[in-house]
Amino acid sequence: MTGKRAAVRADTTAAIIRLARRQVETRGAANLSLREIARDLDMASSAIYRYFESRDQLLTVLIIDAYDRIGEAIETADAKRDRDDLIGRWTAIALALRSWALTNRADYGLVFGTPVPGYEAPDDTIAPALRYTNVVVRLLADASSSGCTPSIESPRTRKIAGEYRYVRRAIGVDAPDATLLAGLSAWAAVFGAINQELFGHVDTVYADPGIHFAALVDMLGRQVMGLT
Amino acid sequence: MTGKRAAVRADTTAAIIRLARRQVETRGAANLSLREIARDLDMASSAIYRYFESRDQLLTVLIIDAYDRIGEAIETADAKRDRDDLIGRWTAIALALRSWALTNRADYGLVFGTPVPGYEAPDDTIAPALRYTNVVVRLLADASSSGCTPSIESPRTRKIAGEYRYVRRAIGVDAPDATLLAGLSAWAAVFGAINQELFGHVDTVYADPGIHFAALVDMLGRQVMGLT
DNA sequence: TGTACATCAGTGAACGCGCGTTCACTGATGTAC
C-alpha cells in the first residue's frame, strides 16, 4: 500500500503547521521556533527539516494557508447569496471577514498586521492573496453593471479622475469614480474596524463591537449600492 | 555646574532610543537587541542598564514616545484651523495621520500593527494613547453641537440604539446615532486605508495612493458633517 | 510469494551564533563644608 507512508507524512506535516500557528498566536511570528515545535512533537529538531526546508519556508506556508482560508471563507459567504442580492453579498462578506479574523487572530495578524521585517514574501503567496480581493472586486463590478449609483459623490479634479482611471484598469472593474471611491472606502472601513477591534484600540469605546460593526456594514452597503 | 552630567545623560538616552527605533524599523520590535545598541554605541552591553532597566521598559518608552508624537502631530494639525472649520479640521487631522504614518513606519507599526504577544503595555501608555483619540472625539462633539446632520442614516434597532447609548457615555460625546456611526466609520476608513497602504495590500491598485486618500477623506468629511 | 534494493523519516551530536541580565569593580564628575 502506497498511501500509508504518505498519510503519516501528511499527519506530521499538519501537526507541525498546527503547532507553528499556535506559536505565532502566543509569541508572534518573529519568535517562531522550529526547535520548540520538534520538542512538542518529541522529535529531534533536525527532523523538522524532512518536512520544511527552513524556518522561512514554514512561515511562508503559514501565510499561504491563511490567505487560502480567508479566501475560502469569503468565497463561501458570497456564494450563499443570490448573485443579484448585492447588499446581502456585501453584508455576508464583511461579517465573514470579521468572524474569521476573530477566530483566527494569529493568521489575521500574520497577513494583515505589521509585516515581519526582512521577510520577503515569495511569489507563491500572490495568487492566494488575491482570492479574497477578487470576491470584493466582483461584487463591485456587479454593483456597477446592474446600475447602482452610490449615494456619495467623488470629488472631481483632473488628478482624481486620472487616479481612478488607473484603478479601473488595475482591478479590471469598469465602474464610475463614485462607485470605486465608495467601494474602496467601505472596504477600508471594514478592515479598519476589524483592526481596531482586534488590536485593542477601541476596548473602552464599545460594549459589543459586533453590534457597531453590523451597523457599520449595513450603512456602508446601502451607501455603495445607492439605497437608502 | 550641575547640568553637564545631566546633558550627557540625556544625549546618551536619546541615542539609545534613536538606535532602538531604527532597529524596530529594520528588524521588528520582537528582535530589538540591547546588545546591538550597545555595540553601535561602543559601550559594554551592561551599560545600557544605567539608562533603561530592561528591554521591555525600553520598548515601553518607544511606544509612549510614538503615541506622544502622533498626538502632537494631530493636535497641531487640528489647531491650525479655525474651530468652526469642521471639514478643514477633519481633513487636516486625517492627512496628518497618514503623513506621520508614512514618515514613521516603525512607530506606526509598533502602535497600530500586530501587538507583540506577551508584551503587556503598562499603565503609563494609557494617557499618551488617548491624545490623538481625543482630538477626533472633540471634533465629533463640535460637529454634533453645531448641528451637523450626517448624510447617512443609522439602522434603528433596539440593540443598536443601546450600543450607541453606551458609546456616547464611553467617549463623552452627546451626539445622535447617525453622527457617531458616520464619525466612527470615517475614522475606521482612514485607519484602514493607511494600514492597507503601509502594509502593502494595495500596491497594485493605486498609481498614487495619496490621491485616492485625499478623495476618500474629502468624501468622508462631507458625509460626517452633512454637506454635499 | 519472496527476496534485493531503494527510499525516506527520524536520530543525536556538533557548529557557531546571539541574547538579556547580574555583579563586583574603576575612575571620573559633582557636592558640601
Added chain:
DNA sequence: TGTACATCAGTGAACGCGCGTTCACTGATGTAC
C-alpha cells in the same frame, strides 16, 4: 579655594539560555522483479 566624600557612567567577565542548520548515521517502510 581646597579638600573629603558621595554619586554615578561605564567596564568586562560570567551565567544560562535558546536558536537555525548541517551531517553522517540507522532502521523501518515501500517497490520491482
